[in-house]
Amino acid sequence: MNEYKVKGLTCVNCTRELQEEINKLPSGETASLSYNTGKLRLESTVDMDRVNKILSSDGAYIEHDHAHDEGHHHEHHTGVNWMVLLSISAFFYVAAFITEYWINEYVAIGFFLAATILSGYQTFLKGLKNLLKFKFNIETLMTVALIGALSIGEWKEGALVAILFGINEYLEGLGMQKARKSMEKLLEIAPKEATILENGEEKIVKISSLKVNQVVLVKAGEKIPSDGIVVDGKSSVNEAAITGESMPVEKAIDEHVFGGSINNEGVLKIKITKAYEDSSLAKILHLVEEAQDTKTPTELFINKFAKYYTPFIMVISFLVMIFPPLFLNGNWGDWFYQGLAVLIVGCPCALVLSSPIAIVSGITKNARNGILIKGGVFLEQLGKVTTFAFDKTGTLTKGEPYVEKLVDYDPAFLQIAASIEKTSSHPIAKAVLSKAEGVHFLEPEEISAVSGTGIIAKFNGITYFLGNEAHIHHIALPSQVLKDLKTFKDEGMTIVILANETNILGIMGISDQVRAESQSVISQLHSSGVNKTIMLTGDHEMTAKKVAKSVGLTTYFASLLPEEKVSKIKELTKNEKVAMIGDGINDAPALATADIGIAMGKGTDSAIETADIVLMQDHLGKLPSAIRSAKKVNKIIKLNITLALGLKLIALLLTIPGLLTLWIAILSDMGATILVTLISLTVLYEKRGHESRI
Template sequence: MKEYRVKGLSCGNCAQMLEHQIQQLENGETAKLSFNSGKLLVDERVPLSEVKEILKTDGAYLVDESDHHDEHTEHDHDAHDHSHGNKKMYLMLGTSALLYALALTLDVQVAASTLILLYLTATAISGYTTFIRGLKNLLRLKFNIDTLMTIALIGAISIGEWKEATLVAILFGLNELLEGLGMEKARRSMESLLKVAPKEATKLENGNEITVPIAKLAVNDIVIVKPGEKIPSDGQVISGKSSVNEAAITGESLPVDKSEGDPVFGGSINNEGVLHIRIEKAYEDSSLAKILHLVEEAQETKTPTELFINKFAKYYTPLIMIVAALVMVVPPLLFDGDWSSWLYQGLAVLIVGCPCALILSSPIAIVSGIARNARNGILIKGGVFLEQLGKLDTLAFDKTGTLTKGEPYVEQTIVYDESKFFEVAAAIEKSSSHPLAKAIMKEMSRRGIEAKSADQIETVSGRGIVATYEGAKYWLGNEKSMGHLNIPETVQSSIQQLKEQGLTLVLVADDNQVLGMFGIADEIREESRSVITQLHRIGIKRTVMLTGDHHKTAEKVANAVGVSEYYSDLLPEDKVAKVKELADQGVVGMIGDGINDAPALATAQLGIAMGKGTDSAIETADIVLMQDHLGKLPEAVTVGRRVNRIIRFNIAVSLGLKLLALLLTIPGWLTLWIAILSDMGATIFVTLVSLTILIQKKNQP
């Protein structure tokens, strides 16, 4: 499949028809033409000349990326380009409007033939491309907006409605221009996200600095990133210190300090110091490349609402044509109506048959919603997931690494022998990489205790460690590792007390007694409680915590963060079963870290992963929070709900204005200019309302 950029698509409905025609070509069955992104995917075997001819019928054309579509090529097209910056279209519409104003001013002062000439010239200047396309479509019996407008123009001129025909041609041209501008604005917002990718990198080779395209970088290459430059791909700092802006990946504007050994993401910006970075991924495998690819793909997916609108539009236009024919013939034949008046009314009804505003109800809102969330570091893999996000009523959370940091810390200590307890614990845990050992060593560091080294360290699986320190033997681990002792009731009581608080215990003992114990907990994220509160406030009915931890730990975290319910002691398959059970009662989103929660994420109607760019998170979920916290989740849900609300509102406005125009035929009040204004008004309105999704106040999260 080859990808081409297409310009000049006049509307979503037209793009759909062009796609259908390209699919009829030999080997063209898999062709996809997206109005949202202005891109065409087509099999390389399909003759490009035939594709160009099909596009030309709607005034669209392929952009030659290799030549950057130079000006000469652009002027070779006989049809206007609806994209932003088309001076020719502005000039044509401006000239037509001036001629129309001149004709209105001279209405009673010049001969009728002069007025007709002015009106005809104005109509031809602004409407000739529509007229040519419409005639071609009429000969093929293909009925789209151009065909309807052409029939209406011919009919209006044939009954002497010169003034109305001219106004319709000008307004239709303006409508098409504004429609193109609206979609282009949403596309540009999306494209501005895609420009964050760096183009070149400074590679260190045999002591020399050479500039290479990022596509040429290989794993283990060393690159130098100076202040203000973009980091070319994912890697690790091998020397230098600086702060880095990771907004392109995470949406977080606050810089992150980096020094030797720290990971960095491609596309992030180095602020002040010079960094030497070892590349760990070729650019196409980097987090940024995957994000940009997924953001581009997200524009192509059609939501259930869009599919319904497109299906509805197929039947809507022929139905309006039948209604128009009935309006033209029934009143004169059955009720002695005036043929000329009812022919005029029928022509006006034809214009109401344009489904452009209706088809535009969804795509601009969807692209705007995806772009807005991507700007905040929230990666939504398609419009269908954005729509689903707006429908959520239940959110299930994994505990470890999601509501908590996934980093154990010492919450309580009970000491029976001050002189030995900390010193022995530090010596035994010093060389261990176990998460609980790291928590204990962090506590030792906080207390300023220097760790010496223990001897003959022996690990007993599932229990703890036996070690020798300064000639004496010591035990460190859970209660089961203290089997050599007769633990007194007071110590037993303390153990029970800490366990009831949901803490994990690490005891330290010698030959005779317990020296003390650590009560270790998984640190709750600072933002978890406020996020849960916000989610309830914006209408999420149920927040559910799912964890493999035991009941007391789960209860403690659930109470601390404020979830509405929790389930503990769950195996991965139990989480899947619980998500299925919740899905039977509402629309469920499951949030996890994208690594051990993959089955549950896949089972939920919407899988949401947090991961700060981890591959597994990006690949597993439908939505990825690129930060390593939940802070932006409520805003993502709010944007999803707003998009759904705006789409419903747009559909109501589009159909409502058309219904109102059709009702005006009953007393015979519908005019050609009211008909075109009903469609134009709806188009402008749904475009502007959809673009408001992109607006983000500076103080918003």
């Protein structure tokens, strides 16, 4: 399927109608045209001449590829000219008022007509074409209303309506253009070129030509072209483009780096591990672009409603024109004028615009913040979640064991334990070595592992046993040791014991460290209206209880197999809107089962592919920000719909006492459009101080 950038799309409704026309072409059934992104996708077999003709009927056109390559110049080409025309029209309108009172009425009419034609000729041309096809949209309604107004001598109001409608159309396009530009600015973080090293020489190549295992040179201030591993150099790297984190991350040899991140100082040599199109950044940008095209249930309902709204208003307009004169002795001229005003109220633009700008703004804001939301539908659903289910290991905890408590019955306990563990790569061994930092290690004379229980080692002719309780079955445990073991177990710790052939030297309690931000995040979720926070873990009861209590969860379920997590999610979703949060790998089934799957994992492929929402950081700190923005978007959409329909309802009610005028009708729609646009754009400008700074 081919993709094209389309410029000159004037409104949501017009874009939908253009798509419907393209869908009628041979092989065009699957074509899609998005007002949000300004992109057209269609099969290569579709006749492009006919596509161009359809687009040009509404003043739209396909942008050539070279425009993309020259710095993303996406300004609306007719935008400046259109503003000039509107300015001239406004000048003529003022001139008409002056000449009407000081010179001649007929000269004034000429100025009014000139103002009407300059600002309304595009609407006229489209409307007349639609009228001949019996296609009734906003251009058709405006054309009929303007012709009607001029036919009864309403020169002033006809001109004013044409000018205001032109301004309204321009502002409508400007609002979405602002949201699009914000998105395009985000997409511009992708580097364009890379410096590769071949046979000791530097060579600049396009990013698309990069291959796996090539070595690239990245100087201070330059963007890293694709995912890779540092093979030479040391520097701090700004990963904000990927994770949303502002603090730089130190990188040295053998450490992984993301494409799109910026080398702050020094020079790095990086071996490319992924071609750019497979990199984390490319996947993120692709998904963000796709996310704009998804329609939320609210949008789908509004679009469907708009199809029936305009014909309904036309019927109302006709009744307003004929009912009062026929049955209430009304004046035909007055009520014909009222009916024309009602026609203008039939414009559904502000209503259709109530959702997309807010959705695109919400997706863009979260992407900037390192939160990848794969579609407007998921953003909308996130704002409705009432229950959050968390995996434990790697989500609420770091997934890295550490020594929480230690009891030594012999001063040599820590030294001997660390000397034994230094030969092991087990996570618990790393925890012990971390605890024994700075301790002088002994060299074992003999060492061997016993599967499932621990390690046996010999130092200075003495045999030592390091492991769990089963590993030291040869010793009768003293009462104090039994008491300490019970305390450690009650607190949900994993036990590591060191003994020789006759005595216990000490005990360590190993735990999975709770993330620093977990308690704060859970507290913020409860404050934001979330009813339940639940932990689903395969760990045993005491460990689960300890973690749940320390972070403030509502409840927890322990000793769950992966399929039992899925069953628990299914049970919860019967009565609640549930989001499941995990690492995107072992929690994939539960993530897929929940209403919303949220993965975290520093941009790993599995996280990006599995979940509906991805926290690109390696912590939960940004989750409250995502929920706040989702709730704000939902509130704004509801407010926008209320404003769009409310202002139109007020305008329609003015027909009852016969007070509705053409300019009030157009102002009701214009006012709604301006308010809807400005309110939607506030999503982009939420104060950063509200975001979690973990």
